[in-house]
Amino acid sequence: MPKAHQHRRYRHEYLSHKALGRQLEAWAEAHPELAHLRSIGTTPQGREIWVLTIGPEPDRRRPGVWVDGNMHGTELAGSSVALAIAEAALTLHLEPEALAGDWPDPQRQALREVLFYICPRVSPDGAEQVLSQGGFVRSVPRRHPDSPERPRWYAQDLDGDGRCRYLRQADPAGDFVASPRYPGLMLPRRVDDAPPYWRLYPEGAIEHWDGQTIPEPDWLADTPDFNRQFPWAWQPEPEQEGAGQQPGAEPETQAVIDFALRHPNLYAWLNLHTFGGVFIRPLSHAPDSRMATADLALYRQLADWGEARVGYPTVSSFEEFCYEPETPLHGDLIDFAYHQRGCVAIVCELWDLFRRLERPAPARFIDHYTSLDREALEGLARWDLRENRRRLFGDWRPLVHPQLGQVEVGGLDPVCGLWNPPPEALPGLCDALVAYWLRVAAMLPRLVIEDLTLTRLGPRQHLLELTAANHGYLPTQGVQAARERPWNGGVAAWASPLGCRLHASCQARQELGHLDGWGRGHGDAAHMPWFQRSRGNSHQARARWLIEGEGEVTVRVESPRLGGIKRRLPIEIAR
Numbered sequence: 001m002p003k004a005h006q007h008r009r010y011r012h013e014y015l016s017h018k019a020l021g022r023q024l025e026a027w028a029e030a031h032p033e034l035a036h037l038r039s040i041g042t043t044p045q046g047r048e049i050w051v052l053t054i055g056p057e058p059d060r061r062r063p064g065v066w067v068d069g070n071m072h073g074t075e076l077a078g079s080s081v082a083l084a085i086a087e088a089a090l091t092l093h094l095e096p097e098a099l100a101g102d103w104p105d106p107q108r109q110a111l112r113e114v115l116f117y118i119c120p121r122v123s124p125d126g127a128e129q130v131l132s133q134g135g136f137v138r139s140v141p142r143r144h145p146d147s148p149e150r151p152r153w154y155a156q157d158l159d160g161d162g163r164c165r166y167l168r169q170a171d172p173a174g175d176f177v178a179s180p181r182y183p184g185l186m187l188p189r190r191v192d193d194a195p196p197y198w199r200l201y202p203e204g205a206i207e208h209w210d211g212q213t214i215p216e217p218d219w220l221a222d223t224p225d226f227n228r229q230f231p232w233a234w235q236p237e238p239e240q241e242g243a244g245q246q247p248g249a250e251p252e253t254q255a256v257i258d259f260a261l262r263h264p265n266l267y268a269w270l271n272l273h274t275f276g277g278v279f280i281r282p283l284s285h286a287p288d289s290r291m292a293t294a295d296l297a298l299y300r301q302l303a304d305w306g307e308a309r310v311g312y313p314t315v316s317s318f319e320e321f322c323y324e325p326e327t328p329l330h331g332d333l334i335d336f337a338y339h340q341r342g343c344v345a346i347v348c349e350l351w352d353l354f355r356r357l358e359r360p361a362p363a364r365f366i367d368h369y370t371s372l373d374r375e376a377l378e379g380l381a382r383w384d385l386r387e388n389r390r391r392l393f394g395d396w397r398p399l400v401h402p403q404l405g406q407v408e409v410g411g412l413d414p415v416c417g418l419w420n421p422p423p424e425a426l427p428g429l430c431d432a433l434v435a436y437w438l439r440v441a442a443m444l445p446r447l448v449i450e451d452l453t454l455t456r457l458g459p460r461q462h463l464l465e466l467t468a469a470n471h472g473y474l475p476t477q478g479v480q481a482a483r484e485r486p487w488n489g490g491v492a493a494w495a496s497p498l499g500c501r502l503h504a505s506c507q508a509r510q511e512l513g514h515l516d517g518w519g520r521g522h523g524d525a526a527h528m529p530w531f532q533r534s535r536g537n538s539h540q541a542r543a544r545w546l547i548e549g550e551g552e553v554t555v556r557v558e559s560p561r562l563g564g565i566k567r568r569l570p571i572e573i574a575r
Contacts, residue, residue, distance in 0.1 A: 009023070010023060010083040010084070011426050011427045012423055012427070014076040014077075014079070014131060014420065014423070015080075017121070017124045017127065017128050020050070020079060020120060020121060024050050024086075024120075027086065031093075031094070034055065034056060034093050034094070035053070035054055035086075036052070036054075037050060037051075037053075038050075038051055038053070039051075040119070040255040041251050041252065042251070043123075043124055043125045043140075044140075044251065045125045045128075047124035047125060048124070049121070049122065049252060049255050050119065050120065051118065051119045053116070054086060054089040054093075055093075055112075055115040055116060058115065061265050061561075061562070061564070062113060062114075062115060062562065063113075063115070063444040063446075063561070063563075064115035064263065064265045064267065065114060065116055065117065065266065065267065065437070065440070065441045066117045066269045066337075066343070067086075067116070067119070067120075067269075067272065067437065068120075068270070069082040069121060069122070069272040070120065070122055070124075070126075070272075071123055071226045071227055071271065071273065071333070072123065072126065072138055072139055072227070073123050073126020073129060073130050073139055073140060073141070074126075074136060074138075074274075074415065074420075075272075075274040075419065076127060076130065076274075076415070077274050077420045077426065077429065078120075078273060078274065079127070080429075081272055081348075081430055082118050082119070082120035082121075083120050084430030084433065084434055085118060085434055085437055086120070087434075088100075088438060089114075089116040096108045096112075100434065101435055101438070110442060110444075111442055114442075116441070119259075122252055123139050125140045125141060126140045126141060129141045130415060133155065133157050133163065133164050134163040134413055135164030135203065136155070136202065136414075137155075138219060138242065139223065139224050139226040139242075139250075139252075140223065140224060140250070140252070141155075142223065144224065144237075144244060144245075147222035148222070149208045150215070151209055151210060151213045152208065152218060152222065153204050153205070153206055153207070153221065154206075154207050155203065155204045156203065158204070158401065158409060159397065159399055164203040164413075165410055166186075166410065166412055167200070167201045167202070167203050167204075167401065167407045167408070168186065168198040168407065168408050168411065169198065169199050169404055169407045170197070170198060171199045172195070172197060173199075174189065174200075175188065175189050175197070176197070176199070177197060177198065178196075178396075179377075179378060181378060181381070182382075182385075183393065184392075184393030184394045184395060185380075185393050185412075186200055186411060187374050187377055187378075190374075200411075203409055205402060205403060206403055209403055223242070224244055224249065224250050226242075226253050226333075227273075227331075227333055228241070228242040228332065229242070229244055229249055229253040229331055230247060230331050230336035231248070231257065231331070231336055232331070232340045233284070233328070233330050234246075234247045234330055235331065239330070240329070240330040240331060243330065256333075257336070260337070264487060264488070264560045264561045265563065266337075266342075266561075267343055267443075267478050268345070268440050268443070268444065269333075269334070269344070269345040270346060271334055271337070271346070272350060272433075273350065274350045274419055274421075275350060275351035275418065275419055275420065276352070276368065276369070277312050277350070277351060277352020277353065277355055278313055278314070278315055278348075278352075279302070279310075279314040279315070279349075280320075280334070280347040280348075280349065281299045281302070281303075281314055281316060281334070281345075281346050281347075282295075282317060283316065283317065283318050283335075284317040284328050284332055284335045285318060285330075285335065286318055287318055288316055291481075292480035294480050294521065295479050295481060295521075296521070297522055297523055297524045298344060298521040299314065299346075300521055300522035300523050301519075302344070305436050309436040310348075310432040310435075311355075311432070312348070312352060314346075315365045317329070323366065333345075334346065338479060338481055340482065340485070342488050342561070343478060343479065343482075344440060344443070344478070344479060348433065351420060351425075353418065354368045356383060357383060359371065359372075381393055384417055388422050391413065391415075392412055393411065394411060394412075396408040396411060397410055443472065443473035443474050443517075444472050444473070445472035445473070445474045445475065445515070446470065447469075447557060447558075447559070447563075447565060448468070448470075448565070449467070449469075449557055449565055450468065450469045450540065451467040452464070452465070452466055452467075452555060452567050452569065454569055457546075458574075459574040460573050460574075461546065461547065461548055462546075462547045462571055463546060464495065464544065464545045464546075464555070465543075466493055466543045466555055466557070467540055467541075467542050468515070468542075468557045469515065469539050469540045470515035470517055470539045471539075472519075473517045473518060474517045475514055475515065475516045475517045476490065476514045476517075476561065476562060477561075478561070483514070488560070488561065489559060489560050490511060490513040490514040491511075491512040491513065491514065491515055491557060491558070491559045492509055492512060492557070493509070493510045493555065493557050494510075494557075494558075495543075495547075496508070496554045497552070497553050497571075498554070499549065499552060500547050500548060500549035500551035500552070500553065500571045502545055502547065503546035503548050504546065507545060512541035512542075512543065512557075515539050515541060516538040516539045518539065549573065550571055550572055551571050552568055552571060553568070553571055554566055554568050555568075
């Protein structure tokens with residue numbers, strides 16, 4: 001077994017920050033020629049935000065892909081999948097024949113030219129709290145600096161069992177009843193239910209308690225939501241909860257933004273979340289009728305791979321994943337990556353719990369999250385008994401709460417089985433996402449010099465002709481949505497003479513523009529049998545220079561995103 005595969009705990013358990021760092025360091029130490037580890041920032045609790053770059057010569061600019069996980073504290077499975085993609089990227093170089101799937105040699109070679117940037121845990125502070133005690137953490141266990149002092153719940157392990165579950169308190173006006181079949185399961189009260197009735201709260205205490213007010217638990221509760229803090233279409237509080245005072249208001253989100261701005265070579269972005277079992281694509285703020293047709297066809301191709309390789313559907317963020325119809329979310333990461341950075345950007349909500357529970361597909365995918373009736377909740381408890389080692393539902397025990405008095409503690413612990421898949425499901429999930437993401441990485445543009453010809457025109461004159469081309473799937477600008485961004489320049493060619501000279505020095509640099517790729521996505525009219533056609537040679541561009549004298553010319557072809565390639569030619573005069 002190659003060294004890249006010797007440490008695989010992340011395929012079988014959820015790693016602490018320390019264990020995750022050891023895994024990344026082990027790869028970087030074992031393969032310094034391929035794996036380069038750096039911190040892009042430090043959290044307020046002093047934890048590093050690690051990014052592992054995989055590929056030889058990491059400072060040589062060329063197309064790259066980004067993968068991040070665990071942006072939200074509870075969503076631990078994203079870290080495992082991100083590490084599995086890192087492992088696959090190392091395997092491409094160390095033992096390519098061991099790579100899962102039927103990959104022809106040319107595709108393996110193209111993938112070895114891709115830089116993989118892996119950030120397995122954007123929120124180390126949030127993940128660490130969830131791993132150590134449980135309880136809901138949207139992104140991080142801290143408040144906005146300007147949060148008002150009002151009563152709100154915070155997680156606390158009151159009975160000392162190491163987990164934050166739930167509190168229930170008997171109340172004639174309670175809105176829950178206990179399941180008679182499944183200990184720990186609480187059900188929404190019906191009008192014909194017999195007592196006892198219960199009120200349900202997260203295990204913890206009330207901050208800023210006034211001695212009377214028991215607040216409704218709030219999933220954000222004046223805390224940041226990292227996926228509302230990115231610059232594209234950002235809106236402040238209260239228009240967008242969790243957005244903070246400005247884009248990149250938290251050090252973790254600012255670190256990701258800064259990295260993206262320093263790396264224009266990013267062409268694809270995978271943002272890993274849980275749960276649901278679905279891929280979510282742009283647009284986030286408008287219907288598909290407002291999307292570039294070429295980009296829509298591209299995402300249809302990704303949707304085919306998502307179904308075939310992972311078994312997940314792909315849905316529009318605006319049309320099927322707005323919490324309220326036609327009320328878009330603002331400041332989310334895939335909008336930033338797609339519109340502002342020109343990436344094929346997609347979210348994956350890992351863990352297809354709804355499919356495991358055999359839930360019918362609703363009109364909008366997001367309606368899954370509010371569709372579990374009492375029968376479905378009991379189905380969840382049955383599944384927990386059969387397939388999840390009863391990790392979700394625990395027994396209730398009496399407790400004297402410091403503020404509420406007599407309560408019971410226990411019930412649901414959603415970390416394994418609800419918010420994240422059971423650890424036993426991780427290997428299959430990792431393999432499926434690797435197969436999917438390598439296909440996306442194989443789409444990146446590939447800049448080549450197809451031809452470089454020197455023609456003698458006279459005793460001391462030569463015509464130098466260059467043909468540059470894109471041999472990749474994507475066009476050199478990436479997605480159409482970002483084609484006109486000022487930083488997203490096209491391909492240019494330079495001729496640098498040594499000894500000899502250019503007849504017109506002002507033509508040393510020649511703009512070649514963007515070059516098309518060979519891909520058209522899925523469902524493009526040009527693929528239809530009633531009139532199949534190619535684009536012509538828009539994947540190529542040419543430059544010419546008139547050279548005088550004797551010496552050497554270096555020709556460079558490059559762009560801000562693709563990096564560059566160069567050739568040297570001797571220039572000899574007729575004797």
